[in-house]
Amino acid sequence: MDSAYSKYTSNRKILTWVGKVAKLCRPKNVVFVDGSRDEHDRLCEELVQSGTFIRLNEEKRPNSYLARSDPRDVARVEKATYICTSKREDAGETNNWEDPAVMKEKLDGLLAGCMAGRTMYVIPFCMGPVKSPFARFGVQITDSPYAVVHSYIMTRIGQKVLNAIGKRQDFLPCIHSVGYPLEDGRPDVPWPCDPDNKYICHFPEDPSVLSYGSGYGGNALLGKKCFALRIASYMGKQEGWLAEHCLIIGCKSPSGVKKYFAAAFPSACGKTNLAMLRPSLPGWEVTCVGDDIAWLRVGPDGRMYGVNPEAGFFGVAPGTSMTTNYSAMQAISQDTIFTNVALTPDGDVWWEGMTNEKPEELIDWRGEKWNPNSDTPAAHPNSRYTCPAQNCPIIDEDWEAPDGVPISGILFGGRRKTVIPLVQEARSWRQGVFMGSCCASERTAAAEGKVGELRIDPFAMIPFCGYNMADYFSHWLEMGHRMGPHAPKIFFVNWFRKGSNNQFLWPGFSENIRVLKWIMARTEDDVAVEDSPYGYLPNPTDIDMDGLDLDQDTVNTLLSVDADGLEHDIQQFGAFYKRLGDRLPETLMEEMSLLKQRLLKY
Ligand code: SAT
Ligand code: MN
DSSP: OOOTTTTTOOOHHHHHHHHHHHHHHOOSEEEEOOOOHHHHHHHHHHHHHTTSEEEOOTTTSTTOEEEOOOTTOOSOOGGGEEEOOSSHHHHOTTSEEOOHHHHHHHHHHHHTTTTTTSEEEEEEEEESOTTSTTOEEEEEEESOHHHHHHHHHHSEESHHHHHHHTTOSOOEEEEEEOSOOOOTTOOOOSSOOOTTOOEEEEETTTTEEEEESOOSHHHHOTIIIIIIIIIHHHHHHHHTOEEESOEEEEEEOTTSOEEEEEEEOOTTSOHHHHHTOOOSSTTOEEEEEESSOEEEEEOTTSOEEEEOOOSEEEEEOTTOOTTTOHHHHHHTTSSOEEESOEEOTTSOEEOTTSSSSOOSOEEOTTSOEEOTTOSSOSSOTTOEEEEEGGGOTTBOTTTTOTTOEEEEEEEEEOOOSSSSOSEEEOSSHHHHHHHHHTOEEEOOTTSSSOTTOEEEOGGGOTTTOOSOHHHHHHHHHHHHHHHGGGSOEEEEEOTTOBOTTSOBSSOOGGGGHHHHHHHHHHHTTOSOEEOOSSSBEEOGGGSOOTTOOOOHHHHHHHTOOOHHHHHHHHHHHHHHHHHHGGGSOHHHHHHHHHHHHHHHHO
16 A cells, blocks of 8 residues: 555554544645654744744743633543443443444544644654653544644654554554634634534543544543553553552652652642652652653562653643742743643733732733732633653653662542541551542532532542443452562552641641651651551651641641541442442452441440
């Protein structure tokens, strides 16, 4: 077969697929993205010309841009996200499901002619360092130049990746369209999308991904949540590894002992801040391997190793400041794309929480004039920065190590104003898996649902697990069996415990190093623990409280499990387990009854 694109690759599967998609979507032209600096700069210039990008003040924020989305396209859409497996049970209770053939027919209808008048970009990409045994390849077709310039930052792309794919057949084909064809003289808009027809569909059995109608974040950058979490979690189940919604950090003590930790928290629980923690304790050092996704495998020595499959950060802007996250502020001081933040009169960016004082005037994320008396936020609450990981001043020296970094501990957490202590250690891997399955966050007034009600989010994977959640729990248990005594210890943390006056008891942020210090000691069995009905608790004198102004009562509350509250938790998690049906591993039911028994004796 002769193809117009055979000068880029001799991979028949890619050439045939690209030809087929082009025929269906009918773009004006097809461009293979080569990943060069020139091409990147040209695309950014085109985005400025078309009004999607505003170039920021070169002196204040070099090589950076602001994009404002359509107000109807500002976040991932879970109700439009599907796992399409031949059997419904394989997607499970916690995912939207549709029959693959039915969904493909529907999408074929939407895709027909959907790229009219546009360029169809073909982006060869790699998740993980290209030469790593963890690396997985994909090819994303998209009609969004905004998605293309993001992929320069978020993944490894271009001709070098296409060469690395060579004749391999196992790349993930991903199709993305904003769903805004320019036919019959229809003029383009700065942020094309099809707000009433969004579909983010995963076909893990193919595997493939099809996303239609949205240009935003995880809906459009298909390497991220779609591949690196949903599809990869399914692959990991088949192949014996884990794709997790985890940050990875390195933590070095003043005496030079360094360990790596992975941590999973539901959204709005401070994941990015922990990923870039600035320790308050002298001599301690924290380095960042990744802020969002970890691929975890068992190494030849039986220990767990992790890589960050991404190459950049796609972080929430509001709340990010020199005090809450100094390293993120440094990382986004250049080469950054901002989406839906506010624009200052001198061509820089601003968002709520960036400075104590609000600027006198701004252009808000909708492009309207804004001042401190305006009753809407200047930046959208889900506004984002996209910057290269390399920009982070505390990026770990081994963040691209092909074999990953050894993981000594796994942390789970949530936002819990009561019940759950500052930190506890699981008695065993299986109790750790139980704790992971019991990740939850209290709803804040801003979210839907009753305030204080628990939103259950096991392993922080509810929106990202690409298969049946009960099977996922079994897979975690199985990973523990494989590692045996080499398995990392599992911890559960909660920075958000409140006192009777509704004030946070723990200062959090930089002070969280004190908890990491204890966790480090526990991974070496350097300190003893106290028993509790739930996990093992620190002896209060073993958490370094030097220089903190916390009275004994506060410390005692922070380091205690509330038995009554825990009983209420168990009821809610019990109901959730029931929902998962009979594929739920017996071991977790046993862990739950052991917890009940310990509570009775308490
Ligand atoms: O939009 S993304 O899915 O990439 C980010 C997020 O929702 O956390
Ligand atoms: Mn995330």
